Amino acid sequence: MVGVQSIPSPAITADERSHEVDHPSSHVAQFGSEQPLRLDCGVDLSPFQIAYQTYGELNADRSNAILICHALTGDQHVANVHPVTGKPGWWETLVGPGRPLDPNEYFIICSNVIGGCMGSTGPASINPATGKVWGLDFPVITIPDMVRAQAMLIDRLGIDTLFAVVGGSMGGMQVLQWTAAYPSRVFSALAIACSTRHSAQNIAFHELGRQAVMADPDWHHGGYADRGIHPHRGLAVARMAAHITYLSDAALHRKFGRRMQDRELPTFSFDADFQVESYLRYQGSSFVERFDANSYLYLTRAMDYFDIAADHGGVLAKAFAGIQTRFCVVSFTSDWLFPTSESRALVHALNASSARVSFAEIETDRGHDAFLLDVPEFLDISRAFLQSAGKARGLTANNA
Amino acid sequence: MVGVQSIPSPAITADERSHEVDHPSSHVAQFGSEQPLRLDCGVDLSPFQIAYQTYGELNADRSNAILICHALTGDQHVANVHPVTGKPGWWETLVGPGRPLDPNEYFIICSNVIGGCMGSTGPASINPATGKVWGLDFPVITIPDMVRAQAMLIDRLGIDTLFAVVGGSMGGMQVLQWTAAYPSRVFSALAIACSTRHSAQNIAFHELGRQAVMADPDWHHGGYADRGIHPHRGLAVARMAAHITYLSDAALHRKFGRRMQDRELPTFSFDADFQVESYLRYQGSSFVERFDANSYLYLTRAMDYFDIAADHGGVLAKAFAGIQTRFCVVSFTSDWLFPTSESRALVHALNASSARVSFAEIETDRGHDAFLLDVPEFLDISRAFLQSAGKARGLTANNA
Known part of the structure; x- marks a missing residue:
């Protein structure tokens, strides 16, 4: 050296x-x-x-x-x-x-x-x-x-x-x-x-994510920690929204297209029939294990400002x-x-x-x-x- | 005639x-x-x-x-x-x-x-x-x-x-x-x-909306009507997500840009500082007065299929x-x-x-x-x- x-x-x-x-x-x-x-x-x-x-x-x-x-x-x-x-x-x-x-x-x-x-x-x-x-x-x-x-x-x-x-x-x-x-x-x-x-669209997507967090009753106006809970559901939805914006239409098409999940015909239900649905759900649920919901609010706000x-x-x-x-x-x-x-x-x-x-x-x-x-x-x-x-x-x- | x-x-x-x-x-x-x-x-x-x-x-x-x-x-x-x-x-x-x-x-x-x-x-x-x-x-x-x-x-x-x-x-x-x-x-x-x-991206946005509805505890796996309630919060988030996709980046920029709501300086809070935030919140809250959350799930599913x-x-x-x-x-x-x-x-x-x-x-x-x-x-x-x-x-x- x-x-x-x-x-x-x-x-x-x-x-x-x-x-x-x-x-x-x-x-x-x-x-x-x-x-x-x-x-x-x-x-x-x-x-x-x-x-x-x-x-x-x-x-x-x-x-x-x-x-x-x-x-x-x-x-x-x-x-x-x-x-x-x-x-x-x-x-x-x-x-x-x-x-x-x-x-x-x-x-x-x-x-x-x-x-x-x-x-x-x-x-x-x-x-x-x-x-x-x-x-x-x-x-x-x-x-x-x-x-x-x-x-x-x-x-x-x-x-x-x-x-x-x-x-x-x-x-x-x-x-x-x-x-x-x-x-x-x-x-x-x-x-x-x-x-x-x-941009206004950037702010809109972040506001959507914040509203998803805040809509979760477990958020408790940010006071969830004292109650030993976490607004997992709202934060997962926020993550899903953000994740869509991180990928292009073409990338989603190439990765998933309209391919079904382990089947050829639709289930006629609200299960994750399409691979892209399953992928999004996974992105949401895995994110909440490592991220704090209030931090998500603060950091998105910082970007918007x-x-x-x-x-x-x-x-x-x-x-x-x-x-x-x-x-x-x-x-x-x-x-x-x-x-x-x-x-x-x-x-x-x-x-x-x-x-x-x-x-x-x-x-x-x-x-x-x-x-x-x-x-x-x-x-x-x-x-x-x-x-x-x-x-x-x-x-x-x-x-x- | x-x-x-x-x-x-x-x-x-x-x-x-x-x-x-x-x-x-x-x-x-x-x-x-x-x-x-x-x-x-x-x-x-x-x-x-x-x-x-x-x-x-x-x-x-x-x-x-x-x-x-x-x-x-x-x-x-x-x-x-x-x-x-x-x-x-x-x-x-x-x-x-x-x-x-x-x-x-x-x-x-x-x-x-x-x-x-x-x-x-x-x-x-x-x-x-x-x-x-x-x-x-x-x-x-x-x-x-x-x-x-x-x-x-x-x-x-x-x-x-x-x-x-x-x-x-x-x-x-x-x-x-x-x-x-x-x-x-x-x-x-x-x-x-x-x-x-x-497209996969269309499906992804709809799945996001469905997950927002389903994340609302008031949804009760679709059984909210018997309880006399409605998953307003989840449906409003779903509507906000959809609404962003209905407008172009340019339209949002022209309508709102980064303009603040009735003020010049940020509040340093999570209030709707930007006009686009206030607009989205209104779109969400007004929609739930006229639309059924389960219908939203069914109709988005129909489009995806x-x-x-x-x-x-x-x-x-x-x-x-x-x-x-x-x-x-x-x-x-x-x-x-x-x-x-x-x-x-x-x-x-x-x-x-x-x-x-x-x-x-x-x-x-x-x-x-x-x-x-x-x-x-x-x-x-x-x-x-x-x-x-x-x-x-x-x-x-x-x-x-």
């Missing part, structure tokens, strides 16, 4: 490590009353904690750190077996030895967002003022709040400038917010299948004025949740800001989910972009 | 008219044990009844009858004030004096589909065998079943051949089924914003072999629920059957709902098609 050395995460105390009991495979950084998280809603959240995973090692220059920002229902377990589901990490197509984000080259960090439910403080955490679960008393958080908390974590890890910030969907929104809020701390940015603001231009007088280009960050923007032809037109609008704004930006629209019928799948062209572009940025950054590949 | 005379609906008895107490503005045709409705699931449904509206008068030749087939959440109240909601008829853009379907020229019939909840027999009706509401004991019905029941009504009205069958969405499916099942009884067919079978080609060895053209009916197929550019590609496939099959067919794809950003709206090009095409078919049929316009 050249130019790379292992360093301990300096700011993580033994006390913090004790929290790993709850989330055995994650580190937890705690922020006490002297370091509140100032939220957009006006509340100072304190204390709070951030659960995170790292892969690889920080080099001596502290110049090879990549922050991965996860999507709505993702978490910090990017490239390791998930402690709850036992499934592989959610982005092992992109992250891992020999992959575009190789832990042999980069120090890769992924933290659970604030408001999440995999170890970072969120509505399912204990409110220290009451000793009870926050529920809906948890303050509404925003994408900028998530990024502000991540910046505090990056500070804690002793990293000044991130080599790259990478994410898709809600993760891509965080990437863009990082570059707008901390332009000097982001050397390169890979923003995938995202936009700078939610997100609007970079609105914070800059309605002019998107102003958000990126004078920025030195190298951008790579990626969209997928069949993504109807974040269509290419959204990425083009972003690229135009970046061009207007004289930012360095490359843009790739990738031909695939796999819909929004393509960013999580083994789509070779996407993986190749990601690798090439990071390698090029790495040269500019003076990084030397370990395995060169 | 030339060539037109008023005739009473000959087969409607005084007993049948007494049922109008429940549905004051509709006629009700009853079919006793001697006339069961043979359903695709193998059940003979008997007795059953069909509630219907008529506008205009049948001419002496009985050659000017138009049957309108309603969509999923429509009913027979096409062109009169709705008895429950007090709102105008759902297709007053198309039907009415001076409109393309003018009651001064045509005898216009619209019946509530079997399985519906506005007076025709459906899951909310009383099961004569038990004296209780059918609920899920009601047999699963199909689009062909709906059309078979309509044919019995048309027989009852003494009409041999319909001048036209007209419908959009689920109504369009019935139009196509009419031509496939009773080609000699349909002189012309206007099929709008529909397809010959549901529909597949004309499947009944003809998988070859769509065979369904229309040798057909003399004049077809007009209409699609809308921004309809992503029944995209133009579906209409083109239908037109290709009709061409392969040497059927007379005209096809119009209408440029609009209003999505699937365009067929219900004041879209002049669509209305002009409908008028021209019916006038042309009327000449071929030897109809003379009253107002000529």
Whole structure:
């Protein structure tokens, strides 16, 4: 290994490590009353904690750190077996030895967002003022709040400038917010299948999901935890709705078409006759085992509120004025949740800001989910972009 | 008036008219044990009844009858004030004096589909065998079943051949089924914003809606009526999901964009901050006042099962072999629920059957709902098609 050395995460105390009991495979950084998280809603959240995973090692220059920002229902377990589901990490197509984000080259960090439910403080955490679960008393958080908390974590890890910030969907929104809020701390940015603001249709689908959760009597206006229950049914319906938006019509047709489930003729009942019905039901029921319903409300709300231009007088280009960050923007032809037109609008704004930006629209019928799948062209572009940025950054590949 | 005379609906008895107490503005045709409705699931449904509206008068030749087939959440109240909601008829853009379907020229019939909840027999009706509401004991019905029941009504009205069958969405499916099942009884067919079978994505959205209904504890496996309750919350969520699919992304953007509701800044809460949220909530809550949850399950199921080609060895053209009916197929550019590609496939099959067919794809950003709206090009095409078919049929316009 050249130019790379292992360093301990300096700011993580033994006390913090004790929290790993709850989330055995994650580190937890705690922020006490002297370091509140100032939220957009006006509340100072304190204390709070951030659960995170790292892969690889920080080099001596502290110049090879990549922050991965996860999507709505993702978490910090990017490239390791998930402690709850036992499934592989959610982005092992992109992250891992020999992959575009190789832990042999980069120090890769992924933290659970604030408001999440995999170890970072969120509505399912204990409110220290009451000793009870926050529920809906948890303050509404925003994408900028998530990024502000991540910046505090990056500070804690002793990293000044991130080599790259990478994410898709809600993760891509965080990437863009990082570059707008901390332009000097982001050397390169890979923003995938995202936009700078939610469309009315995006908001509508999220509102549908929230209404499904809130319609479940077990939700109890967010107070289900005290009753030892969880609005499984409503959350499953919300997940089904979202899942349809993650796939293209063509992908659903190819995967399922009108094929029946283990039979040729309809049952003339409300059983899952069609394979696509069975698939959706499974998506709903498996999701509720690993996700908190209130977190779902908070994170969808954060995405709906997100609007970079609105914070800059309605002019998107102003958000990126004078920025030195190298951008790579990626969209997928069949993504109807974040269509290419959204990425083009972003690229135009970046061009207007004289930012360095490359843009790739990738031909695939796999819909929004393509960013999580083994789509070779996407993986190749990601690798090439990071390698090029790495040269500019003076990084030397370990395995060169 | 030339060539037109008023005739009473000959087969409607005084007993049948007494049922109008429940549905004051509709006629009700009853079919006793001697006339069961043979359903695709193998059940003979008997007795059953069909509630219907008529506008205009049948001419002496009985050659000017138009049957309108309603969509999923429509009913027979096409062109009169709705008895429950007090709102105008759902297709007053198309039907009415001076409109393309003018009651001064045509005898216009619209019946509530079997399985519906506005007076025709459906899951909310009383099961004569038990004296209780059918609920899920009601047999699963199909689009062909709906059309078979309509044919019995048309027989009852003494009409041999319909001048036209007209419908959009689920109504369009019935139009196509009419031509496939009773080609000699349909002189012309206007099929709008529909397809010959549901795609996997269509099925997925319907399954989402069904799961939302079934997730509501007030549903009680369909047995809510006996308990004097109704799964309002689940049905409202189902309606919200469906409603998103009826509008295009562009239409939602134009109508609502990201505009806030009576304010400029977010509330940082889960209130309906955005106008589109408030709109969706209203769509959900107003729908449940007029629609039965079990009917929603049955009718969505019927649409999912529909597949004309499947009944003809998988070859769509065979369904229309040798057909003399004049077809007009209409699609809308921004309809992503029944995209133009579906209409083109239908037109290709009709061409392969040497059927007379005209096809119009209408440029609009209003999505699937365009067929219900004041879209002049669509209305002009409908008028021209019916006038042309009327000449071929030897109809003379009253107002000529």
